[in-house]
Every structure is written in C-alpha cells, then in structure tokens.
Amino acid sequence: MAQGNGTAARILAVAARKFYERGYHGTNMRDIAAEVGVRAPSMYKHFDAKQDLLFAIAHGVMVDLLARGQEAVAGVEDPADRLRGLIHQHVAFHCERRFEAKVADDQLHALDDARQAEVIAVRDDYERLFRDAVEDGAGRGWVVPDAAVITFAITTMASSVTVWYREDGRLAPSEIAAAYADFALRGVRA
Amino acid sequence: MAQGNGTAARILAVAARKFYERGYHGTNMRDIAAEVGVRAPSMYKHFDAKQDLLFAIAHGVMVDLLARGQEAVAGVEDPADRLRGLIHQHVAFHCERRFEAKVADDQLHALDDARQAEVIAVRDDYERLFRDAVEDGAGRGWVVPDAAVITFAITTMASSVTVWYREDGRLAPSEIAAAYADFALRGVRA
DNA sequence: TCACAAGGCTAACGCTCGGTAGCCGAAACG
C-alpha cells in the first residue's frame, strides 16, 4: 500500500482488507468509511469513485510486485537461481501484502475493461519473468512438459499464501518462501 | 451440476457460470433469469433465495469432489500412488466443472455462517485425503518441511486449472492432470 | 487580516436489487 497515515492511505488499506474478505461488490463505501473513522461522502474528497479504490489497490500492488521481481532477477544468469529468487520474493511479498495481492488476483472482473487491461498488462510482464526462467531451464534439461502450464502452476501455488498466512503464525515468510522454492525447483529438475 | 435439463438445473448451471465470471454479489437474479430464458420471479418457484443457488452449487460440487476423491484412494496403499491418483482426479474434475469448483473455492464468504461451515466441513474431509497421503509419504522419507503447507500448495496449484482451462484448448484434462501429478510428486520425493 | 483550499459533515437523490403478491394457462389427476 502507498505509504503514509493520511486519510487516503488509510482508506486504501481498509478497502483492501474489506475487498479481500468480502469481495468488491460485497463491500460498501459506508463500511469502509466507518472503519476509517469517517463518513462515506468524505471519501470522495480523496477518490472520485469506488472503482478508483480497486484500481489503486490492484495496479499499485502489481507495479510494486513487478519492480521487486525485476530486482530479484537482475544480473542472475542461472535459471535455477533466477526461479528460486523469483519464488522467494513472490511468496514473501504475498505474505506481507496479502490483502492487496489477493484483491489484484481475484477482483479484476469488477474493473472496467480499460483499467482491467492496464493491470493485466503489468501482470503479464511479471509472469514473463517466471516463464523466461522456466523456458531457460527447459533448454537445460528440466522436466517441463509445457512451460505455460508449469509457470502458472508455480505462481498460483506461491500466491496461495494470501489465503492462509498470518502475521502471528508459526512460520516466517522467508521460511515459507524457502519451502515453496525448494518444492518447485525439485518439481522441474530431473 | 445436477443432471437434467429442467429449469432448476439450468438455473444452477447459468448461476455457476455467472458467479464464476463476476462473483456472487456481482451477479443479479435478473441476469441469470434472462440467460435461462425466464423472468426473475419465476426462479423463486425453484429456489427460495439467491443464496440457495450459491449453496446448491458449492455444496453440490464439494460433495461430488469428496466422493470422487474417496474413490480415487480406495484400496490404494502406497502414498505416492494415492497422491498421484488424488491429484489426477482433482485436476480432471476441476477442468470439467471449473465454474462450480471455482465458485466453491472463492465465493463462500457470501454464504451465511451455518451454510459456509457446512461446505467447509466437506472441504476439510476432502483435504484430509491429500494430507494423509502427504503425511504417510513424509513418514517414508519424502521431503515435507510442513505437511499442511505442502498439502495446501499441491491442492491450490491443482485447482488453478479452473482459471485457464478451456474445453477447446490444446491439452486434454488427463494430460494436464498427469503434468501436475508428475510435478507435485517430484516436488515431494527426495 | 482575510481569502481560499482542504477535508470533514448532514441530507438526500435516483437507481438497482432481492424478493413478494397475485394472476393465468396448461398439464396431471381423481
């Protein structure tokens, strides 16, 4: 989420959690406002429409995710190292920002076509980081029956931490990330 | 979906696809009715409330899934064979009934507590089939840092076909199922 | 000091939604 404790940032933080819990259409502006500590009309001083909240959340988290993914692979040659770094970063990120991340995964259908396409374009760039690593690996003898299928399997599996991760849970994000990375890498390497 | 071409069955089939595409709260009764070829009030001759549609879809698909899972492991001793059979059946099922299956995964929040609990109870029984296989495997030297985490990773990954599988696609359900099962089994075995 | 911008508030609008009331034709059944 955008930094800061300003009202706009708090609105986005609350909206992300509500959209995560009940979906975009299952959440109303009055509920968000109440939890922010404000009345619904006041939110329109910060955002023009409810859909802008969803777009800000989904687009913002995808842009951050892409940037972190690009950092993770920068200068790394070996595809196994690249894939491991990507998975590790992906899982840790999805633990720490699980509300926004899951909203960006599941609630895009509520955006109009143009904005949905804008978010998806960023997501496609991000997924390409994974697919490139998998395809490079396939060229070096990994077991990859279908690069798209395997790539999607890995990212989906790694995203699933958004469902169950808890800050006060038994496992730290980096432990979970390591477990997933190990699992996936064993899965593709002969 | 329940068999038959009766109006009730057609309502459920359309509702499942609409809930899949736009979510429960993003779908209205008039839209479902229009696609069934009927007016909204007529649907109340078959179901008492909108939520009953969601429950019928989610509970129905989970009950069927559990039954098929139990068949898949019946009489199979080796945990690797059991896990492979479970994944194979899970993936094929999620291809063939992707609308209902994804609705049962993602839309439970829209059910009241009692019905949500009822669906979750069936889902828990189903997941236990997988966890038992993973734990048995862990007892035989598989690489399982955390049985719950690995089990959830496998089922989530295998469920993800609901997002992209197409009936007219390049890969048949059983091919996809085999790819996932291979990947997962390599992931857990030393 | 005073104008203005920022950011709260209350009141309320117009629309959409899930659901109900009640009518009607056709099929099933005694």
Add this chain to the structure above:
DNA sequence: CGTTTCGGCTACCGAGCGTTAGCCTTGTGA
C-alpha cells in the same frame, strides 16, 4: 370433466447502494 398443481408472467415494494449538493471548520499563505 372438474380441480388442483406447476411454473410461467406483470406489477411492484422496500431496502441499500454509490454518489452529489452544499454547508462548516480549520489551517495556510498573501
């Protein structure tokens, strides 16, 4: 052959929704 059931329909209701209008207080800068 009459009657009941089934499953459509139209008309409509009441609630809740996103959003707007317009007012007021507070802080800021000329």
